[in-house]
Amino acid sequence: MAKYLGQLLSSLKSLSSVPAIRAHVALWTGSFSSWTHTFRSIKTLPLPIFPKSWDFSQPNSSWGPEIMQMYEHYNSQCEVETEEGEKKAGPWRRLPSYNRSLKFATGGVYLSKIIQSKARLFTRNIKEPGAAFEYVLFVNEAEQRCVGIFQAGHLLEGPPGHVHGGAIATMIDTVTGTHATFLSGPVMTAYLNINYRSPIPLGSTVLIESLMDKKEGRKTFLLCNVTSTDGSKLHTETTALFVSVSVSNLIQKG
Ligand SMILES: CCCCCCCC/C=C\CCCCCCCC(=O)SCCNC(=O)CCNC(=O)[C@H](O)C(C)(C)COP(=O)(O)OP(=O)(O)OC[C@H]1O[C@@H](n2cnc3c(N)ncnc32)[C@H](O)[C@@H]1OP(=O)(O)O
Numbered sequence: 001m002a003k004y005l006g007q008l009l010s011s012l013k014s015l016s017s018v019p020a021i022r023a024h025v026a027l028w029t030g031s032f033s034s035w036t037h038t039f040r041s042i043k044t045l046p047l048p049i050f051p052k053s054w055d056f057s058q059p060n061s062s063w064g065p066e067i068m069q070m071y072e073h074y075n076s077q078c079e080v081e082t083e084e085g086e087k088k089a090g091p092w093r094r095l096p097s098y099n100r101s102l103k104f105a106t107g108g109v110y111l112s113k114i115i116q117s118k119a120r121l122f123t124r125n126i127k128e129p130g131a132a133f134e135y136v137l138f139v140n141e142a143e144q145r146c147v148g149i150f151q152a153g154h155l156l157e158g159p160p161g162h163v164h165g166g167a168i169a170t171m172i173d174t175v176t177g178t179h180a181t182f183l184s185g186p187v188m189t190a191y192l193n194i195n196y197r198s199p200i201p202l203g204s205t206v207l208i209e210s211l212m213d214k215k216e217g218r219k220t221f222l223l224c225n226v227t228s229t230d231g232s233k234l235h236t237e238t239t240a241l242f243v244s245v246s247v248s249n250l251i252q253k254g
Contacts, residue, residue: 063151078092098121123170130151131155148171176240187243196235207228210224219244224240
């Protein structure tokens with residue numbers, strides 16, 4: 001394990017000279033100036049370098065009018081025009097989403113020996129568009145907010161006609177976990193305290209809003225509400241704690 005770790009870290013360092021890979025490497029090593037920069041870099045990843053990578057946060061044919069409308073709402077604020085007519089970065093940033101961050105982070109060289117080569121990100125492992133988790137995340141750095149727009153597919157049924165509580169928890173973990181990573185670098189979920197207030201109809205689109213509460217040393221506390229897209233219905237309320245970890249400890253635990 002130690003040998004693989006050494007190889008991994010040196011491989012990460014050498015790979016980080018390639019700009020497109022730097023973003024993914026930084027996500028795992030925390031060795032670059034800021035996570036904001038990381039996500040900005042990911043946004044501009046040139047696809048030809050990773051021909052098999054697919055950004056799952058792009059709209060697809062399964063997206064209904066509600067998720068499309070919310071997507072357009074936040075996406076239109078990712079780039080704004082100045083009074084002089086110049087384009088500049090807006091308050092929101094769309095986060096791309098891949099099913100194999102680790103493989104891409106290392107070029108698939110060393111981690112495949114540590115972690116099963118068939119591993120896939122849980123929320124992105126069902127191929128049929130619209131069948132399970134359709135979502136896109138946006139972050140607002142100035143306001144320390146992250147928003148997930150989530151359309152729940154038919155494979156996520158719990159109570160008849162409604163979304164399984166575990167699937168809802170998965171999405172809360174995904175949004176708050178990504179947000180905490182954005183704020184604090186590599187983290188693990190210590191707790192998610194979820195109050196389920198009203199069921200989510202299968203097929204509907206909901207907003208998952210994560211807000212930074214406070215940071216104390218290695219601990220990042222977040223608040224997260226899941227609501228209907230017009231905000232009129234509260235589905236869940238969550239308090240979450242993420243603890244910063246070093247990547248080497250994480251891999252040794254695995
Ligand atoms: C690395 C992930 C990065 C994600 C990157 C995403 C990028 C985008 C790509 C794709 C998006 C997908 C996004 C998905 C995200 C999903 C994230 C997960 O689901 S993670 C899996 C579930 N979580 C576990 O399996 C943790 C298991 N637990 C542990 O490993 C440890 O307990 C850990 C790391 C949480 C803490 O262990 P210690 O040994 O490092 O630290 P100690 O000393 O125990 O705690 C540090 C402080 O935190 C408090 N603390 C720890 N656990 C607590 C708890 N449950 N409640 C209250 N306080 C707690 C302690 O009291 C201590 O506080 P005092 O510093 O003394 O003030």
